[in-house]
Amino acid sequence: MDATATIELHSAASGASECCSLGVGPIGADEAQRSAGMFKALADPMRLRLLSHVAAQGCEAVCACDLTEDLGISQSTVSHHMKKLVDTGLLAREQRGKWAHYTVVPEAFAALRGLLEIG
Secondary structure (H helix, E strand, C coil): CCHHHHHHHHHHHHHHHHHCCECCCCCCHHHHHHHHHHHHHHCCHHHHHHHHHHHCCCCCCEEHHHHHHHHCCCHHHHHHHHHHHHHCCCEEEEEECCEEEEEECHHHHHHHHHHHCEC
16 A cells, blocks of 8 residues: 555544434434434424425525415325324424414524434
């Protein structure tokens, strides 16, 4: 092995402990349960699409009626999936007359980012 390869190998080995540490450290059982619920909710393609439509509006609330039109799905499908996202704390729901309006809960995503931050 030449000197350059030895230095690269050493650099990779010494950086391994730095790149593999969690930013928040180990989590407890309750936090693992909450986070797993959020990840499970996010694992559904339709929920990801719905979430992306809500998040695209920034801090503005999105009416469920707009989601049915934008995604071409029924109101019952929207309600089912949005309930899962609200129950896990990823979205907040506000009733305005006949329609529910949804907003992203930034703190929930900050917590997930912190959990996934490795390095």
